[in-house]
Amino acid sequence: MQRLLTAADDTPRSPLVITPGCPQAHKQAGADLGFLDRHGVLTRGLREVMTHHILFLFNRLGISAADTWLLATAAVHVTFHHPFDTQTGYQPAGTTDSRVNAVNTSPTESGTSSAAVLRDQLVGTLEQRGHIRSATVERAFRTVPRERFLPGVDLETVYTRRQIVTKRDPNGAALSSASSPSLVADMLEQLAPRPGHRVLEIGAATGINAALLAELTSPGGKVVTIELDQDLADGARASLGRAGYDTVEVIRGDGALGHPAHAPYDRIVVTAGAWDISAGWWDQLADDGRIVVPLRVHESGLTRCFAFDRTAPHQLVGTTTPLVCGFVPMRGTAAHTDHHVRLDADVVLKLDATDQPDRAALSSALSHPRLERWTGIQVSDADPIGHLDLWLLVHTDRPFGRLGVGDTARTSGLVTPAYRWAGAAIYHGATIAYLAFQDVGNGHHELGAIAHGPDATTLATDLTNLLDQWDEAGRPNQPTVTAQRAGTRPAERGGISRSDTVLTISF
Template identity: 40%
Template structure:
């Protein structure tokens, strides 16, 4: 089953280098998730939840193999490196140990003693007991083991604390699932002239950071708990009652004229919208609300939404062929200014289509908070506790 998973991941492009492929072929993933069925353990897309809170929400997990492979490929780990993993579980640390070899060093940390005890036990049982497992709040890093050639964060982070930058070697890489305006991407960040600069990024999802680095999104209920807006902490929603009223108003529906193929990724459109729109959130809805026709199916996973004081507009898609091999982006608006907001949204979809679709993507730069940052046209500066994050879109040739 491990061999079959590796072959599937190679075919899908998850595994691109010999070292990462070899690590996945060697490390027994089932030993780090002994309570899960093997079919789940060796499913390329499956997350194994190892701890939940009282409400059933995941607190710790063994990430999906394709996400782990994605981040390890981003990290470009070589033999002999010193690597810090923030967010433990054991399995990913074992993969890293295979990549750094006997001359390298791996430190894996977590704030939860349940997680670190479990990781230490499984690592020892599988022969990876030279990995250092520590229970700490990773906001302060691990200064006694620094500097690190690579820091890999396997929990969703809202910010980059100073310790992670200070403890990163001058030519090191930080790979972190960073949340920007409600969207999380795994960024590979390199040090350059006092800031971090993105080398690449990928779509991902992770359990949120706990401890001093925790920063939860806000949920604005629009129709009980069935329909809500999820907004990041940098977004101010001044009139939630007006947005609730907007939901019950007549709906504006307009096609964009922009189509995508059935398997074409368009997550960069989401990131572009989050950059371009002054007020941005995710419209989320339960199945009953979707079935009633109040909102579209895209709200099940979080429809990317333009916000105004009393109106909002979001995107969905509808098939343009009976075979469902192509889809047109449709924009829906609610509220007294829905017409203007829908037109703005469609204009941005067309701008993405003309200037950025299939291009090199966004560039992200992370500066210490308080830095005077020049923001290019069309870019956005997102202020956080420790950093100012610049995101902009170089025009593709």
């Protein structure tokens, strides 16, 4: 195992020569996973994804469960310098002559980690990656025991950086979750609650964020959190009580209405995907208050988390660069249905129904051959291009949509958008063109357009022209956003109009 793990793939005597192509495929898969992880896209942790992948590979190679166990145990031994025991997988502490550097030293000697150790590690990672930036948020994260809010979830999972879904509907769609700690930290930094503040949270879920808010507003503050579902509200109240945060008020109700009894609020934080800034939030936010809200700015589900300061009774102005995020959608009176056209068993185009697409024509788009146009514009994995799809939405004259693509369509090469979760696209009649990446090596990708349909050339050219404009404009990634209470001013051209709010986004 040690020889295998340290083998170079380019020497004739390498044990890897028996699987030509495999080392390169693994390198590529590792680079792709790293890219997705850095962009916060993975819904499972890296370790879980890789374990799944390896088990799949072993199954295909016909390796038995017993041999898989043996190989995995040996790999753990070599990689982590863990002592080895044939019964348990570990043996009393001893030295190894492994040449493989440990990649993770998180487990304690007993092989498990205490909550406090894992919490400190999580905080360290969140700081390193720039999600925690202030001493106050750091202290709150070090104090709140996440495991008390996630009973039955194993400690390692509790302290990963990923979202943990805690309730699903009968079709398997997520209804509630503990949001990813990275996103929670980012949102708390945006919100900047201070001691003495009154804070309203929408979407209590497990109660973790309410506990962090209680830490941040103490002493003298007040936290009210609203949860739509009775079972979740009861659970959050019980966990908050157990963890010593019984001053937090958990209300069972519809968060879109707010909770006037404790208004005005210095801070409002919405932790479910909202379609509008509701009248209740406009009414209950203090004159100099701040609201942080993940808003779906387009019916395709394109969502950004904005922090707005109230600058006038009917005006909110975006204060920080919005966050790229995904959230379970709000239900209740604020629920909003998505619209999509199915292009293939595994591919949908999510779009704005008011654009009135020719659904029948559009659904045939993928039966037309694929046309690729590349721009020569290169981006690196580290480049800040998180708001490119928002820029395209704001600047295109064509109807905009986003592709949702399953694994089968992607691996078969039928549809290969830049990101699976955000395949920005434009469409017209029976033609679509979508944003694509082409790997050019060294962690760089070239931007381009892939089109299908009778007007493929025109739409691919339109999309690449937009990409050229974006590049020439200096690759803007700082949208400026304002929100005006609906009906308080004549409608502006280009405004995104909702029942209670008109949003204006520019770059």
